[in-house]
Amino acid sequence: MELIVSIISGVCLLAGSFLVLSGVIGVIRFPDFYTRIHAAGVTETLAASLILIGLMLIAGWGIVLLKLILILLLVLFTSPTASHALGKAAWKSGLKPTNLKQRNEDRN
Amino acid sequence: MALIITTITLLVVIALALIRAFAGPTVFDRILAGNLIGTKVVLIIAVMGFLFGRPDFLDVALTYALINFISVIGVLRFVEITRRSREEDKS
Amino acid sequence: MLFSIYGLISASFFMSMDAVDVAFTEAAVGAGVSPLLMLATLASVGRYQKKPTDPEIPKVALLLVIITGILLIIGTLDMPAFGAADAPAHQHVAPRYIKESPEEIGIPNMVTSVLASYRAYDTLGEVVVIFTAGIGVLSLLNFRRRRRNIHLIDDIIAIDEHKILRIVSKILIPPILIFGLYVQFHGDFGPGGGFQAGVIFAAAIILYVLFFGVKYAHQVVNQTFVRVFSAIGVLLYGSVGVVSLLNGKNFLDYHVLAENPTTAQHIGILVIELGVGITVACVMILIFFSFIENIEKVIQELRK
Numbered sequence: 111m112e113l114i115v116s117i118i119s120g121v122c123l124l125a126g127s128f129l130v131l132s133g134v135i136g137v138i139r140f141p142d143f144y145t146r147i148h149a150a151g152v153t154e155t156l157a158a159s160l161i162l163i164g165l166m167l168i169a170g171w172g173i174v175l176l177k178l179i180l181i182l183l184l185v186l187f188t189s190p191t192a193s194h195a196l197g198k199a200a201w202k203s204g205l206k207p208t209n210l211k212q213r214n215e216d217r218n
Numbered sequence: 219m220a221l222i223i224t225t226i227t228l229l230v231v232i233a234l235a236l237i238r239a240f241a242g243p244t245v246f247d248r249i250l251a252g253n254l255i256g257t258k259v260v261l262i263i264a265v266m267g268f269l270f271g272r273p274d275f276l277d278v279a280l281t282y283a284l285i286n287f288i289s290v291i292g293v294l295r296f297v298e299i300t301r302r303s304r305e306e307d308k309s
Numbered sequence: 310m311l312f313s314i315y316g317l318i319s320a321s322f323f324m325s326m327d328a329v330d331v332a333f334t335e336a337a338v339g340a341g342v343s344p345l346l347m348l349a350t351l352a353s354v355g356r357y358q359k360k361p362t363d364p365e366i367p368k369v370a371l372l373l374v375i376i377t378g379i380l381l382i383i384g385t386l387d388m389p390a391f392g393a394a395d396a397p398a399h400q401h402v403a404p405r406y407i408k409e410s411p412e413e414i415g416i417p418n419m420v421t422s423v424l425a426s427y428r429a430y431d432t433l434g435e436v437v438v439i440f441t442a443g444i445g446v447l448s449l450l451n452f453r454r455r456r457r458n459i460h461l462i463d464d465i466i467a468i469d470e471h472k473i474l475r476i477v478s479k480i481l482i483p484p485i486l487i488f489g490l491y492v493q494f495h496g497d498f499g500p501g502g503g504f505q506a507g508v509i510f511a512a513a514i515i516l517y518v519l520f521f522g523v524k525y526a527h528q529v530v531n532q533t534f535v536r537v538f539s540a541i542g543v544l545l546y547g548s549v550g551v552v553s554l555l556n557g558k559n560f561l562d563y564h565v566l567a568e569n570p571t572t573a574q575h576i577g578i579l580v581i582e583l584g585v586g587i588t589v590a591c592v593m594i595l596i597f598f599s600f601i602e603n604i605e606k607v608i609q610e611l612r613k
Contacts, residue, residue, distance in 0.1 A: 119220070120219070120220035123220040123221065123223070123224045123265075124220055124223060124224070126224065126261075127223060127224045127227035127228070128227075130227060130228065130231050130258065130261075131227055131230070131231060133231075133254075134231045134234045134235050134254065135234070137234075137235060137238050137250070137251065137254060138234055138237060138238055143244055143246055143247055143250070146238075146247065146250060147250055150250055150253070150254050154254065154257055158257060158260075158261060161224060161261050161264075161265065162261070162264065164220070164224075165264055165265065165268055168268065169268075174276060177276040177277070177280060178264070178276065180280060181260065181264065181276065181279055181280055181283055184280070184283040184284065184287075185257065185260065185283055188283065188284075188286070188287035189253070189257055189287075191287070191291075192253050192287060192290045192291065193253075195290075195291060195294055196246055196249060196250055196253070196290075196294065199246065199294050199297065199298055200244070200246040202298070203246075203297075203298070203301055205244060205246065
């Protein structure tokens with residue numbers, strides 16, 4: 111039983127790290143702000159939940175578990191809100207998404 | 219083992235996000251990178267707490283999650299305010 | 310923003326060096342509040358400096374700076390190498406604190422016992438410094454001005470624009486306040502204490518100000534109340550010292566507070582941390598309010 115739990119938690123942690131890594135690669139490689147915020151925002155929530163769930167599985171019952179749940183709730187609340195606020199603020203300030211088709215045609 | 223791999227990945231991710239924070243053409247890119255780093259730091263503190271067997275690190279992670287949100291939102295708000303006042307200044 | 314990232318990363322350094330309390334403070338202050346204050350300053354003074362009309366090199370000042378720098382560098386030559394085990398700091402008091410603080414003070418978190426009991430003088434000094442900083446900002450920014458014409462910040466940014474943010478912050482503020490209290494009273498057992506709790510408390514109020522405007526925040530947080538309490542925090546701290554003086558012991562000697570020495574230490578630390586927390590929270594709120602009001606004033610002047 112314990113072995114199974116630790117294996118599951120390991121899988122969760124590794125999946126979380128993979129998502130985190132893919133998110134940041136998206137943030138670096140994507141062409142404009144809105145695609146970047148998409149890469150960051152989408153992976154962030156799932157990755158954070160996966161890593162925290164992986165930690166919860168090895169934590170066992172107790173106040174540590176409670177704190178982890180609190181952190182998870184907080185992340186689930188705040189990070190989509192922050193992404194939303196960022197996107198909205200960027201849009202209001204007049205930042206337009208890059209038109210990729212246009213840009214490729216310009217290059218060619 | 220998985221804990222160590224996760225820690226290293228998170229460190230790499232923070233380093234990569236720093237590139238975006240320095241390069242980011244608009245101020246929003248920088249804020250995005252800051253937010254990303256903030257979340258990753260919360261995670262890294264939690265993971266390191268388990269790695270070193272000191273779960274009282276989690277308090278700090280909790281504070282971070284709070285403060286990170288507040289600071290990102292606050293920075294956004296100020297950027298907005300300065301932008302508006304500058305636009306009004308021009309018009 | 311980069312400043313805030315610096316705060317975050319340096320906190321993880323402290324984390325890995327096992328200085329949990331320092332990381333906690335850096336988390337609260339360095340990453341959250343100080344970038345906000347910097348930006349508030351930028352927003353109120355404008356981004357660029359006017360070029361001086363006749364660029365004249367201040368020779369005396371430059372000379373003074375160079376001399377001081379050289380003296381400081383010479384001073385560091387005498388200091389022991391970084392992390393050397395035979396440095397005076399590790400020989401003199403640190404072993405005693407580490408060995409005897411569990412028996413003498415009786416609380417698990419050694420940092421708190423050093424901060425609030427062995428080094429209570431220094432901490433009192435720090436609290437007074439914070440209080441003085443608050444007074445300084447107040448007197449610089451809005452001492453002359455009676456609060457006559459405070460319009461909403463929502464006047465500038467329409468309030469309906471941020472519905473989602475406002476709802477989320479409404480949900481978040483009460484848990485933040487409760488967490489602040491937890492940090493305040495948990496300082497004996499884990500990382501935490503007055504400084505951090507004060508900042509977390511103030512952060513909750515700042516969140517409120519950002520989304521509901523200064524006018525509503527004034528109704529929630531009474532300004533006179535905050536001003537009085539920032540002084541009361543320092544007074545509370547000092548009065549503990551005076552009580553022990555009056556009972557014939559040294560200043561800030563907690564043993565007069567109860568029969569049992571450990572209990573006395575507990576009471577003393579609790580009261581002192583409370584004083585620190587109150588002062589820090591109130592001063593932070595005060596500073597933030599004066600910055601925001603100042604920004605509004607600047608914007609209103611721009612409009613005229």
